[in-house]
Amino acid sequence: MIKTRARKFGALVVGLALVAGACGGSDDAAEEPAEEPAAEPAAETAGDGVLRLGGLLPETGNLAFLGPPEFAGVELAVAEINAAGGVNGADVEWLPGDSGDNGDVANATVDRLLAEDVDAFIGAASSGVSLTVIDKITNAGKIQFSPANTSPAFTDYADNGLYFRSAPSDVVQGAALADLMIGDGALTAAFIVMNDSYGTGLFEYTSAPYTDAGGEIVYEVIYDPQAENFDAEVSAAVEADPDAIVIIGFDETSKILTGLIEAGAGPADKMLYGSDGNMGNALAQAFDDPGVVAGMRGTVPGVDIEVNEEFIARLLEVDPDLQDFAYSGESYDAAIVIALAAIAAGDDDGVAVGAQINDVTRGGEKCTTFAACAAILADGGDIDYDGVSGPLEFIDAGEPSEASILIKEFNASGELEVVDIIFGKI
Incomplete structure (x- = not known):
């Protein structure tokens, strides 16, 4: 790869000394003094000087x-x-x-x-x-x-x-989440996935390596995150009786998780997984007893900051x-x-x-x-x-070529802990 970096050049100014010719003039005519070279102007920029x-x-x-x-x-x-x-x-x-x-x-x-x-x-x-x-x-x-x-x-x-x-990109996170599930012995799974580019994209890049590794998806649903409740999605996921339930969502995850806990399919009963959209301390803090999320695991891109x-x-x-x-x-x-x-x-x-x-x-x-x-x-x-x-x-597409994925788990107090780190390249 040839690496380039912009260089600034001022306009090149060439001073030409005009010498009086013999035509129409005396050989004895006084020579005009040479002009002083013009100062090199500053390079032009398209911005206004303030980032x-x-x-x-x-x-x-x-x-x-x-x-x-x-x-x-x-x-x-x-x-x-x-x-x-x-x-x-x-x-x-x-x-x-x-x-x-x-x-x-x-x-x-x-x-x-x-x-x-x-x-x-x-x-x-x-x-x-x-x-x-x-x-x-x-x-x-x-x-x-x-x-x-x-x-x-x-x-x-x-x-x-x-x-x-x-x-x-979630190409890396999806593979890490699938690997985590298979490694935990979750050979059947239900996916509850929010309907936006993040949710469906991460589902795609998790489900493919998961099934390739021998996992079976027994239920999947794409839900509207603005819905008033998620009772139907929760009931269907529980009815499928999977080894694991995966929630790919944002802060509405607390409502979904409440339904799962009430149905006897919370983290104390089944393997529950999340991802970077919901694996934050705010999830546990949405409950009167943050410890009810203990055991839920998930993936979060980045270093252990x-x-x-x-x-x-x-x-x-x-x-x-x-x-x-x-x-x-x-x-x-x-x-x-x-x-x-x-x-x-x-x-x-x-x-x-x-x-x-x-x-x-x-x-x-x-x-x-x-x-x-x-x-x-x-x-x-x-x-x-x-x-x-x-x-x-960064690759030419403007994104990292290397990534670390944190495996996080809620402890008994409802606090997130990093339990493993997976490294990958795109």
Whole structure:
């Protein structure tokens, strides 16, 4: 692969000394003094000199539990970027916004932030929500960079080279979830799956390796996450009497789980599995007795961020009330990568920055902080930023080529614990 990085050149100005000719003039005519060479003008840029990041993260809706760590991750990154000198001589501006859990909220936020001239959006968390705004954002020449989208639909999406994500595709998570189930002895399974690109995509990439490994799906249903209740889905899943029940959903999982527990098919009775959309502390906290979820297991892409005590301490300085840390590292890295790409481009324009994003994550000199990476770029070097969420190493589609999947389990107190880590490459 030939690695390229944009270089800025000023317009080349050539001063031509005009010498008086003999025609019509005296050989003794005084020679005109040579003009001073014109100063080289600054290179033209398409941006206005200020990198503006717009938030498209869940303050409301069924993924609101992911909002606090994601906002904190971006806010921490912006503070550290500006403390280290900012981007191209100016502080980065952060304009937060709510993605909600539907296209109406997200589109209103995008419209507002486009009017405020943001260069890059960080979000959404939900793959389904991102799909409602990706065309509007990328057709406007702006970057969309999600810290949490895992749907495989984005890998080949026609995004003008302006969509990126720091979370890996569910191709990896699905294989890990299937492997976990088979390893636990769950040879028959019922799948209760939310109807959006995240849910159906993860189901597809879990069910195929699960059945290939000898597992049998005895019941599957795609449900509307906005439904008033899930009694029919729960009853049918229990009636199928599987070894395991898999719930691929968001915060409505607590309602589904309540029904399963009441039907004698909760985590104390059957193998119960979830995924990154519901395997957060908020699930246990939805119950009067958080311990009722004890034993439920699931998969969450990313590194075990909580062992990075120094990073967690910095996050807690931003938001002392944080309870969950999921996707905080991916959000932090999204902001850092965008800022480094803007330095590499010498511009804050979305298209110019987007052209540099993949390359600042691969192939150059390793660096792990904004300040260290920015110094290398200032000296004319190429960088390979390794983030707090992992090595990144983006493929041309703008997503990580490597991933770690955490296996998490609720303990007797209803607290999540990391019990294993699976590594994979795309």
